[in-house]
Amino acid sequence: MALFKKRTVGKPGEWYYCLEHKKVEEGPECPAQNRFGPYPSREAAQHAMDTARERNLEWDTDPKWHDEDKGKGESGPSGA
Template sequence: MPLFKKRTAGKPGEWFYCLQHQKVEEGPECPAKDRFGPYASRAEAQHAMDTARERNLQWETDPRWHDAPTGDTRDTDED
């Protein structure tokens, strides 16, 4: 008996954005490594890449995630 069962169908109303096919899918059709979600609506899933881009920008500009002191914009990786 397998330890984990393969989940073939998502919950009703779950939407995903497939990174491989670059399309919105209802239910998890593609492997988890290739998708974002679940989202509550098709519209949210359609904007998955925009949401990811916005979150990445927030993370990149958040001073709490950088080791450099505030105001220090020098590149610390020197060869």
């Protein structure tokens, strides 16, 4: 007996964007690794790639996530 049931049909009103097929789908039609969502509306799912692009830009420019400058000017493990 399986511990988890695989849901084969989605709930009405759950919208996803399939990265493999580049289409909006109601309910999870494709595997989770190939989709973004759920979104509250078809329109929101249609803009999934724009939303992801905007979030990536925010994260790329967030100073809290950029620590590569930390430690510059300090001596490395060799002590030189």
